[in-house]
Amino acid sequence: MSETLASDPLADALIEALGPEAVFTGEAALEKAQGAWMRLGSPRAVVFPRSTEEVSAVLKVAHRLGVPVVPWGGKTGLAGGATADAAIALSLEKMNRIEEIDVASATMTVEAGCILQVACEAAEAQGLLLPLDLGARGSATIGGNISTNAGGNRVVRYGMMRDMVLGLEAVLADGTIVSSMNRLMKNNTGYDLKQLFIGAEGTLGVITRAVLRLRSAPLSQNTAYVATEDFDSIPRLLRMLESALGGGLSAFEVMWPAFYTLVTTPPANGTPPLPHGHPYYVLVEALGGDEAADAERFERVLGKALEDGLIVDAVIAKSQAERAKMWALRDDVGQVNRKGPAITFDVSLRIADMPAYVAEIDGKLRARWPDVDNYVFGHLGDGNLHVLVWTGETGPEVKKAVEAIVYGPLEAIGGSVSAEHGIGLHKKAYLPLSRSEAEIALMRTLKRALDPKGILNPGKILDVA
Incomplete structure (x- = not known):
């Protein structure tokens, strides 16, 4: 239920757009901000739109009042991309329908809030396969998977989430709806606009619906x-x-x-x-x-x-x-937290560089913390390693020191500080290790063009001002 004051213009406008049952403020909003692994800040309001049009209405309100908006999917991200301090947290939870499965064309049309496992099971019931598979399959949403360009266990054969998206619908910062719901395997008609939003972590638009490419179910x-x-x-x-x-x-x-x-x-x-x-x-x-x-x-x-x-x-x-x-x-990754919270990493590098890389970071970690636990595993077929470190110490300085050790060698070998979990807040400072100045400048240009007021998931991936 909503806890609002009549004098709060933001709450009043959101309730007018969505109805009181879809808007939570005050303590009710704080309760909604608990994610799977961490608290997602202190939002001014948490809203639950039920359609693309209602998402548009929320963004029009936010744009007019200059209030930040942070999209929420399954709230299982590890990079801080869903942190919503002093912002409207826009949950896609109610937009969870599978609209259509076209068996002949092997496509699925789905709303962004649909749980990945639900989508996979629906495809399987039709003799088809949605190839994306990851540990958070029971809570991660399609919109979140697209926004972070999720990878998972089958990338070596089927590619990243980007390779499964034929079309999508997104709402821009000012509330404009861009419907690019392409259902065709081949469509060379100008710019491929969906690519602007895949992997953008909600900083360029809010994804509301998508057309996914399915495959024949394996026997x-x-x-x-x-x-x-x-x-x-x-x-x-x-x-x-x-x-x-x-x-x-x-x-x-x-x-x-x-x-x-x-x-x-x-x-x-x-x-x-x-x-x-x-x-x-x-x-x-x-x-x-x-x-x-x-x-x-x-x-x-x-x-x-x-x-x-x-x-x-x-x-x-x-x-x-x-x-x-x-x-x-x-x-069973949760086992790494037996002694206390581990510091988690998701990096990508050439397979040939992995032995030396792992040996280097392990040596540096043990030189500082002799009793360190350093767990390494991953989707090696596509160059993705997960590194999980427990030092026995806590605090921001410890975390920063571990990050310097794990991320430091990647620049020289052309590695990536994020293979599949996104940049969010936690990896923003290390983006220059994997992206050139020209690339980052172009990212800022795109951000300013599509979100001139800077209200869409501000501060995530990169700083614009």
Whole structure:
């Protein structure tokens, strides 16, 4: 319910636009600001529009009064992109409909507030696949996935969220609705306007609807854990699997031993599918179209990898329950907070640079904090590593020191400070390590052109003034 004062022009205008049941202020707004991992600031109001037109009405009010607007999806982001201090928090939670699934064209039209898992299950019910898959599938929304250009577990085969979006609808800072709901695979008619909003974290417009490209649902799913004795074997194994599995490789998740041990020892629920003590563990998955033939080929290919010395051990899931347990280990990231909150990173770099990079940051971390826990794992098939660090100390200076160690080497090797989680607030200071001055200047030009008053998710990604 709304807690407002009659003299508050912002609350009055929002209630007039949406109705009192869709506007929360005061203590009610603060209660809504609790995210999955952190509090998302102290918003002046939290609103729940039910249509693109109502989103437009909110932005017209905000634009007229000069009040910032911060879009909210599933509130599971890790980069501070949804922090809404002294702003209108615009939740897309009520805009969660799947409008259409076109089986013939393999497309889905969906509102931005739809939960990813709901969209995936709806596609599956029609014999189709929405390929995006990530740990927060049960809470992340399609709009948030698009706004951060989410990646997840299957990028090696299907690409990032950007590769799944055919068209979208967005509302600009002044309330103008830009409907670019393209349903065509090929459409070379001028600027591809949707790209302005994908990965922009709500700083250029609020995404309200989208047309997503679907794929045929796989008829087979084969999953295994394998172990390697050295890092050099990992890229060789990756390329061998890509070729030998006929393009069916869909996931290639590598775990350094500290992370593997963490998620397979108490109090974690998981048990180790392979013995502890190997230098690297890889979760491999292939999707295909012939259950019996694909299973035979998967086993044969892993046997050849074992014979050739690319792997030294392997275990193949024999049921969906076993596959689920294997993936549960990979997704059990919360274990890193056993001793206290870890500092999390999401970086991208060439596979060839990974061993030296991990060795460098690990050495620098241990030189300062001898008892540090440094957990490394990630979607290595697409160059994405997650680094999670627990030092035993807390505070902004500790966090800044760890960030300098983890981000510092990336500039020289052409790496990225954000592979798939966005920049938000937390990585803004490090954007110049991965983007040139000319690129950042162009970003500012776009921001000023589309949001001249600077009200859309201000202060996120980069400073404009």
